[in-house]
Amino acid sequence: MSKIIRVEKWHDVIYSMWIKAPQIAMKVQPGQFIILMIDEKGERIPLTVADYNREEGWVQVVFQTAGTSTMKLTQMSIGDELFSFVGPLGKPSEIKKYGTVITIGGGTGIACVHPITRALKEAGNKVIAILGARTKELIIMEEEMQEASTELNITTDDGSYMRKGFVTEVLKEILQREKNVRKVWAIGPAIMMKATCAVVKPFGIDVIVSLNAIMVDGTGMCGSCRVTVDGQTKHTCVDGPEFNGHLVDWREFMNRLKRYTELEKLSLKMYEKQCQRK
Numbered sequence: 412m413s414k415i416i417r418v419e420k421w422h423d424v425i426y427s428m429w430i431k432a433p434q435i436a437m438k439v440q441p442g443q444f445i446i447l448m449i450d451e452k453g454e455r456i457p458l459t460v461a462d463y464n465r466e467e468g469w470v471q472v473v474f475q476t477a478g479t480s481t482m483k484l485t486q487m488s489i490g491d492e493l494f495s496f497v498g499p500l501g502k503p504s505e506i507k508k509y510g511t512v513i514t515i516g517g518g519t520g521i522a523c524v525h526p527i528t529r530a531l532k533e534a535g536n537k538v539i540a541i542l543g544a545r546t547k548e549l550i551i552m553e554e555e556m557q558e559a560s561t562e563l564n565i566t567t568d569d570g571s572y573m574r575k576g577f578v579t580e581v582l583k584e585i586l587q588r589e590k591n592v593r594k595v596w597a598i599g600p601a602i603m604m605k606a607t608c609a610v611v612k613p614f615g616i617d618v619i620v621s622l623n624a625i626m627v628d629g630t631g632m633c634g635s636c637r638v639t640v641d642g643q644t645k646h647t648c649v650d651g652p653e654f655n656g657h658l659v660d661w662r663e664f665m666n667r668l669k670r671y672t673e674l675e676k677l678s679l680k681m682y683e684k685q686c687q688r689k
């Protein structure tokens with residue numbers, strides 16, 4: 412059991428939660444994730460660690476409501492206990508001094524890219540961050556990202572805040588301006604990560620993406636999270652979640668994300684009916 416010590420609603424669909432988890436807080440590294448269960452019968456929900464405090468023993472996660480389980484998670488409040496909170500899982504990001512690097516966060520991917528950005532700056536890199544979201548209200552952790560990066564750029568699809576357009580447009584300009592970019596991290600919707608790879612490829616720079624494949628056990632046993640990278644089968648939970656984006660089979664990855672869509676819709680309908688009856 413892990414206690415929720417703080418909850419904040421940042422938007423209709425975005426919540427942040429701080430969980431007391433001293434052992435995870437002690438070990439977690441940027442790029443890693445946890446898997447939580449709300450109750451004994453609940454689904455396992457993988458979420459990337461957005462922040463942590465080793466001394467105070469807490470871990471922060473940020474989530475967007477996507478279906479039944481994340482909707483149920485919004486009903487949890489301070490003092491409630493999660494049935495399980497397991498981690499840190501996955502391989503940490505490769506943090507070292509590269510020189511100039513770019514980190515890109517799209518939507519809740521901003522929370523995932525936050526500890527990576529901070530660690531890269533602490534390692535002595537010039538870190539140019541680009542945040543993007545559909546609209547102003549969905550830009551999260553702006554202050555934290557300002558502090559974590561050397562230069563911060565923000566885009567919104569509808570132009571309601573900062574620059575209008577996609578992160579990839581700003582990225583292209585930065586790559587044309589900065590001649591020494593050594594690596595790019597991109598975390599967000601699959602389509603954003605794929606588009607980022609396409610923009611970066613002509614510049615001959617590596618792009619690291621964090622794949623949110625559908626996970627069940629999180630231990631490399633069930634095969635649910637398998638992806639093809641450089642023609643080889645990899646398990647996102649143990650071999651990732653970060654991979655070289657230029658080598659990912661994006662078509663397969665995006666198709667596999669949709670494989671339970673009908674069941675997910677049905678589950679959400681049943682949950683909403685249940686809530687109405689209460």
Ligand SMILES: Cc1cc2nc3c(=O)[nH]c(=O)nc-3n(C[C@H](O)[C@H](O)[C@H](O)COP(=O)(O)OP(=O)(O)OC[C@H]3O[C@@H](n4cnc5c(N)ncnc54)[C@H](O)[C@@H]3O)c2cc1C
Pocket residue numbers: 444454455456457458459460473474475476477478479480481482519522523622623624625626627652668669672675676679
């Ligand atoms: C390594 C990793 C890190 C993630 N980090 C974050 C994060 O920091 N913040 C955030 O908002 N979301 C994150 N996700 C996605 C999050 O786990 C899903 O949105 C959540 O599990 C959806 O569950 P649901 O029942 O609410 O939705 P459902 O209705 O079950 O599904 C909606 C969509 O969510 C995805 N999904 C569903 N079940 C899973 C599952 N078991 N594993 C992965 N994806 C699933 C699928 O794309 C699906 O189409 C991460 C996923 C992975 C694999």
Ligand code: FES
Pocket residue numbers: 625626627628629630631632633634635636637646647648649
């Ligand atoms: S979630 Fe089962 S193998 Fe990765």
